[in-house]
Amino acid sequence: MTRRILVIDDEPGIRQALGQLLEYEGFDVRTASGGAEGITLYDSFRPQLVFLDVKMAGLDGLEVLKRLRQADPNATVVMISGHATIQTAVEATQLGAYDILEKPLDTDRVLVLLRNAFTNRQLTEENDRLRETIESRYEIVGRSFGIRSLLERIERVTGTPARVLITGENGTGKELVARAIHRGSQRARKPFIEVNCAAIPSELIESELFGHMKGSFTGAIADRAGKFEQAHGGTLFLDEIGDMSQSAQAKVLRVLQDGFVTRIGGSKPVQVDVRVLAATNKDLEEEIAAGRFREDLYYRLNVVPITVPALRERREDIPLLVRHFLQQFAERDGLPARSISDEALQRLSELDWPGNVRELRNTMERLVILASAASISVADIDRLAGRRTAEPSGxxxxxxxxxxxxxxxxxxxxxxxxxxxxxxxxxxxxxxxxxxxxxxxxxxxxxxxxxxxxxxx
Structure with a gap:
């Protein structure tokens, strides 16, 4: 694929010399003799890199840089100048310039810069694609009243620093809610760290959350930062918080109050800036009454409560979820998406889903793998998903x-x-x-x- 470069300089000799070098190296090159022309050409040509002169008649290079970066925050711009000062370099860097070169241009340095710039851009694009893939995986799908209400509450809480307690049955998508809150917050570029409190043995949960020092217990062979430290500046998601041990609850409460953690075996507190989101499938008020959960921690966590509806409460979303999963599996496997008959969709909508969206996703993956025809049919549903509506459980x-x-x-x-x-x-x-x-x-x-x-x- 041809890589595109735009040269904006009011000196014809620079435009010609740099253009010839770049074309010889296999780049698709366009040139502009001024800032206004360069901005117009950028919009139509969409270059992957711009060489931009600092001093030009009319719009100077710094103003052009500012406008290019406003129009395209991903624009890669290299400034060129015959008399660059430290102040100019600092200002250009603050405006988002990738680098600054002095005239006369050194051919070897230009080629090294091009290689590094395009490698950096390729990595950035790959990261963006990966982020889009991950966000698609964690997308909340649905148009039901319950999901619209859920999304509205998520939108209202994302811009705040408030702690959120997410409740709902297993498999409803509590983690998706937590990730959506993080993704929409000012901490989105910082870490999102998840801890499943039910999956970690009670004797290890404190080490996992707060870290430990070498030799503080058997198996502590090196200093290790805990999840609170790892999430510094970002979001810590405590999943299944209702299964956390009493001693860990007390320490979490202390961190929420003071903003400091102390590693096991350590004596020096470490300050952390973390937004805590918590989730549970348990009724914490019942757990408090039974003496298994701290009431003071509950009120610290439950600043904004969000309940995720069970799938049986939003059956109208099942066809949307099914098609979403089919598309996901197709993209993952690099194959065309499997089709599904309307009758099969209706049958899936009628089935009982005690495992909620997680169970539906697993079932769809099974159908994609084992269904015999190109289109998933009612017979496939009956054969592979089971006749659970007939289960004697009502x-x-x-x-x-x-x-x-x-x-x-x-x-x-x-x-x-x-x-x-x-x-x-x-x-x-x-x-x-x-x-x-x-x-x-x-x-x-x-x-x-x-x-x-x-x-x-």
Missing amino acids: IGSLLDCNTFEEFKQAAERAFLLAKLRAFDWNVSETARALDMPRSNLYKKIERYALTRESLPG
Whole structure:
């Protein structure tokens, strides 16, 4: 692909000499004899790099630089000057110039600068593409009233430094909300650090959050910064905060109050500037009543509450989500997006989704991989997603039981099945959420013959 360069200089000799050099090196070159002409040509030519003279009649180079960067913040501009001063160089740098060269131009330096500038631009473009891909992955999809209300509240809170407590069932997209808040805030260019409090053993959570010093405990072989320090200037997302240990809760509260962290085994407090977002699928007021969560920490975190609706509360969004996931998988795999029949979309909209959007996404990935035809059909849904609407888990089916013992067993089976699906059949996480020994849960899974929806061999 041809790389485009624009030369703006009021000296014909400079335009000709630099133009010939650049064309010889394989660049597509345009030249302009003044600032106004250069700005007009920039709009139509869209160069990847500009050589711009500092001193010109009419619009001088610094004014042209300012206008180019206002029109295109990504413009790569190299200033050239016959009598550059330190003040000129500083001003040009403050206005966004990539570099400044003195006349007469040295050919070798020009070529080195070109190589570095285009390498830097390529990295910047790759980072931008990567950021767009990541943001697409974390996009909140939907047009329902619940999602519109959610997006409105996110928009109102992003511009503030307020802490936010995000609640909702597993798989509803609490992390997406946290990332959207960070992305829209003034901290967007700073780190977004996530900690899953339920996935880290209680004896390690404090080290993970606050860091540790070498030798402070067995296995601490080097000094290590904690998540609070890593998130300095940005956002710390404490997911499943309801599962955090009491001692860690006390230390988090102290950090929120004072703005300082002290590593385990350390004595020197470190100041941190962090916006804390927290999420949980638990009712923290119930946890407070049971003595498992600190009330003072709850009020510190719950400055702005946001509740993410369950998928069953916004079924009209399911077709949009399905098409979004199909497009995502296609882009990931470099293949055309799979199509899906209207009947199949309707069937998906009718199914029960206890695991919410996460379960729907996993199901769509399974369908993309295993569906036999180019277009996903109702038969594929029935075969690969299961007939879960017929699952005897509703109140009506429980009332069909003949004895109290039969009712208790049916209710327990339905409850355990719903919880296993909510945690995507992660037995350890399900057992932890149910406050049940894992061995006990395995026995009940075997007793009630609970299995994932069967897949074809």
